[in-house]
Amino acid sequence: MKTKPEQQQPHADALGTRERIVRTASRLMQRQGYQGTGIKQIAKEAEATLGSVYHFFPGGKQELGTAAVRHGDEEFADILRRTLDAEEDPATAVLVLTGELAEGLRDSDWLDGCPVTSAVVGTAPDSPGIQQAAAEAFARWRGLVADALVRAGFAEGDARDLAYTVISALEGAEMAAQVGRSVEPLETVGRHLAHLLRTYR
Amino acid sequence: MKTKPEQQQPHADALGTRERIVRTASRLMQRQGYQGTGIKQIAKEAEATLGSVYHFFPGGKQELGTAAVRHGDEEFADILRRTLDAEEDPATAVLVLTGELAEGLRDSDWLDGCPVTSAVVGTAPDSPGIQQAAAEAFARWRGLVADALVRAGFAEGDARDLAYTVISALEGAEMAAQVGRSVEPLETVGRHLAHLLRTYR
DNA sequence: GTCTATATTGGGATAGAC
């Protein structure tokens, strides 16, 4: 009989070294950006050594950044899925989402914005891997919203278009809220997105 | 009679050294972010010396970054004013705006996003000056949109709220378009914002 | 897989001549 040491509580610090590094990288890049986050800082805060970081990510900082973006992708995708499944009405789900994003921002003293956006800004010519991982994240999130809209009765084309706007507006509102240190952009955009979803045929 | 050497064509490279430095800093930080842009690179591309940079910006990189954000602020404020003044219908103006943003992105091969957003991401604990300059930029842009909406007949409260959503959604759509290397987010968000402005009361 | 030491490059910033 095989024991399965991989099955551990996600919240304990009894995580594998690789997971600890990825999560720490994602959190730090969320707050400081890709360029502003050093590998040594990641190693120290993840309680790993520099050798371990390069053991798991031989591609160096770019490979680690790509993994961090993918982690942020899955993180928000989970929130999206959970919220869209819990609420029958997509408009209501959007209001819940803006509320959760606002809560996360305020509770972190306006430090924790979108982990994907923060990590991808300022990485244009270098590292196509990070850019692509970010594009895949946005596409996945749009797909989740579009699916929920279809389930709620929207035509496929409308659902696809509205998903663009929902994800884009959430992104922008979170950025505006973070910069302005106020939840008002998120709350207002949430109300207007709900209005849009309810009046769009 | 006094000659006025300050009055020069804005496009010639016969600009003052300080202006050349600020514009170069803004353009580079727009593409590479604040942390990813070095003072030496700014000096070189602005055809100035390191000594000149520190002469005009004794506060170093943070002071220069703040000036760069303010420059980006005024740059987009000019576009906003011009577009909102040229179109009577705010909904039409928004469609023109998304078109111009899309054009700028595509023409730069998806390199030139929002200069304020790019420069401010990843500068949380350090440099409150940059953060504040970015907050002031967003507030100014919202004010311009709100004023135009009031002129078009919206109630003041509605105008203020809708301005939050217009600016936030434009920010998010530009980011989504840049990451996805597609104008579709901007075009779609433009249509939905126009719909929102036309159906909101 | 983990750890330490180190090579190497480039960063921000300063000094002082002109």
Add this chain to the structure above:
DNA sequence: GTCTATCCCAATATAGAC
């Protein structure tokens, strides 16, 4: 105001013992 030389430090990345 402009320019060059330089200091100091942090960054990424590597080597090799354990």
